[in-house]
Amino acid sequence: MRNKDAKTMTTSTPWKEITPGGAIYDAGNAEDFLTGDWRAMKPVWIIEKCTQCMLCPPTCPDNAIPVEDSKRLDYDYDHCKGCGVCFKVCPFDAIDFVKEDE
Amino acid sequence: MPIRERLSGNEAIAVAMRQINPDVVAAFPITPSTEIPQYFSQFVANGEVETEFVAVESEHSAMSACVGAQAAGGRTMTATSANGLALMWEVLYIAAAMKLPVTMACVNRALSGPLNIHNDHSDSMGARDSGWIQLYSENNQEAYDNMLQATRIGEHKDVMLPVMVCQDGFITSHAVENIELLEDDKIKAFVGEYKPEHYLMNPKEKIAVGPLDLPAHCFEHKREQAQSMINAKKVILDIAVEFEKLTGRKYDLFESYKLQDAEVAIVIINSTAGTAKTVVDKLREEGVKAGLLKIRVFRPFPSNEIADALRHVKVLAVMDKAEGFSAVGGPLNADIRAALYGNADGIKTVNYIYGLGGRDVRSDDIETVYRDLLEIQKTGKVGADYRYIGVRE
Numbered sequence: 001m002r003n004k005d006a007k008t009m010t011t012s013t014p015w016k017e018i019t020p021g022g023a024i025y026d027a028g029n030a031e032d033f034l035t036g037d038w039r040a041m042k043p044v045w046i047i048e049k050c051t052q053c054m055l056c057p058p059t060c061p062d063n064a065i066p067v068e069d070s071k072r073l074d075y076d077y078d079h080c081k082g083c084g085v086c087f088k089v090c091p092f093d094a095i096d097f098v099k100e101d102e
Numbered sequence: 103m104p105i106r107e108r109l110s111g112n113e114a115i116a117v118a119m120r121q122i123n124p125d126v127v128a129a130f131p132i133t134p135s136t137e138i139p140q141y142f143s144q145f146v147a148n149g150e151v152e153t154e155f156v157a158v159e160s161e162h163s164a165m166s167a168c169v170g171a172q173a174a175g176g177r178t179m180t181a182t183s184a185n186g187l188a189l190m191w192e193v194l195y196i197a198a199a200m201k202l203p204v205t206m207a208c209v210n211r212a213l214s215g216p217l218n219i220h221n222d223h224s225d226s227m228g229a230r231d232s233g234w235i236q237l238y239s240e241n242n243q244e245a246y247d248n249m250l251q252a253t254r255i256g257e258h259k260d261v262m263l264p265v266m267v268c269q270d271g272f273i274t275s276h277a278v279e280n281i282e283l284l285e286d287d288k289i290k291a292f293v294g295e296y297k298p299e300h301y302l303m304n305p306k307e308k309i310a311v312g313p314l315d316l317p318a319h320c321f322e323h324k325r326e327q328a329q330s331m332i333n334a335k336k337v338i339l340d341i342a343v344e345f346e347k348l349t350g351r352k353y354d355l356f357e358s359y360k361l362q363d364a365e366v367a368i369v370i371i372n373s374t375a376g377t378a379k380t381v382v383d384k385l386r387e388e389g390v391k392a393g394l395l396k397i398r399v400f401r402p403f404p405s406n407e408i409a410d411a412l413r414h415v416k417v418l419a420v421m422d423k424a425e426g427f428s429a430v431g432g433p434l435n436a437d438i439r440a441a442l443y444g445n446a447d448g449i450k451t452v453n454y455i456y457g458l459g460g461r462d463v464r465s466d467d468i469e470t471v472y473r474d475l476l477e478i479q480k481t482g483k484v485g486a487d488y489r490y491i492g493v494r495e
Contacts, residue, residue, distance in 0.1 A: 011318045018319060021199055
């Protein structure tokens with residue numbers, strides 16, 4: 001039985017059950033792969049300074065700034081890799097960028 | 103009724119490709135394989151095939167286009183030689199690892215440098231660990247027949263690997279010989295349609311191919327890939343049986359020529375096997391028990407079968423048309439010795455590097471090799487086991 005989606009491929013899946021070539025028979029599954037623990041630096045949203053100018057969400061390469069009703073929400077730290085692009089683009093100093101353990 | 107024709111090795115490959123009518127051919131010209139895409143593009147222009155011909159800007163692009171087209175669900179082919187194959191290198195491994203049965207005609211040519219356009223096996227021998235199945239051809243008939251079987255082998259569900267059909271540049275690629283072709287409809291029936299289980303352009307299944315593969319899974323994928331190569335041996339034999347029923351021409355993992363009772367024998371690849379057979383015949387007339395083993399399938403390497411076929415031989419020469427620069431012999435030598443070790447011990451074995459950069463290999467050269475073997479048999483002394491034939495000393 002090889003026809004498995006990404007979620008069922010675990011670190012205990014034996015080679016006879018793995019999909020040939022690593023193909024993933026499933027779409028839109030990047031969300032299932034948590035990349036937050038790659039982070040060394042962390043962006044911190046300072047709500048009081050934020051004007052909701054919406055410059056930061058489209059710059060995020062990991063879609064880790066959720067947007068609802070045309071307003072950004074707090075970070076999706078399960079997927080934010082801490083690249084700091086949002087921190088760079090914010091004109092209002094409403095994003096801080098700190099070491100992960102701070 | 104089979105069709106009697108006279109074609110060069112390149113034409114034979116191009117005709118096989120026309121008869122198979124693949125979905126995509128992506129190729130870049132390089133001597134001596136240039137004629138293959140050249141003839142094939144004429145078939146495209148004449149409307150004799152439905153193939154999308156992609157005139158790419160390099161061999162790296164050719165193989166990349168093949169990977170994309172095959173992953174999309176199309177039957178895909180290419181042709182190349184020497185430095186063209188070298189430029190494909192990165193993508194060769196990707197095609198194999200993605201389990202994409204691309205078919206390639208490799209017209210063997212010396213890999214630069216020094217720059218040389220003539221035949222030896224340094225190009226495909228370097229690609230032997232890329233995960234491609236490798237079939238070798240003595241003459242244009244074998245190149246044609248191997249090409250017809252290659253798609254079936256690669257596309258078999260237990261295999262799903264790319265296949266390289268090799269022949270000697272100029273020696274067979276440009277030499278016109280008699281050949282027996284099959285009718286188009288018989289080929290169509292034999293090769294069948296390519297029906298991959300999973301492919302990108304299937305609207306009913308959304309898939310991603312070639313993703314990042316981290317330590318948690320990559321090892322399992324390589325193990326699965328290795329199993330496909332192990333499985334390929336049986337598939338190659340099964341398809342050869344089917345092909346024999348169709349054509350009467352018998353194929354195996356290798357050809358044994360007067361080997362059954364041979365005391366002195368050589369192992370050889372591609373066109374020089376033809377030269378060597380005439381030498382074997384001559385020696386047999388003299389009462390010398392000479393024989394020959396010609397490799398057809400080099401990957402997967404038929405290790406046990408070769409050991410069984412050579413077990414009774416007293417003195418053996420392994421002929422490498424590639425200098426492996428291992429300082430201990432050529433690539434075929436390494437695999438043959440490994441096959442014999444612990445399996446058929448005690449055969450006195452020497453390795454000859456021959457014919458590099460298109461140096462002519464005459465029947466006299468091959469006869470010298472057999473005479474050397476007879477001398478070893480007589481004296482019991484092997485001497486240097488890593489030698490050259492045909493180089494100026």
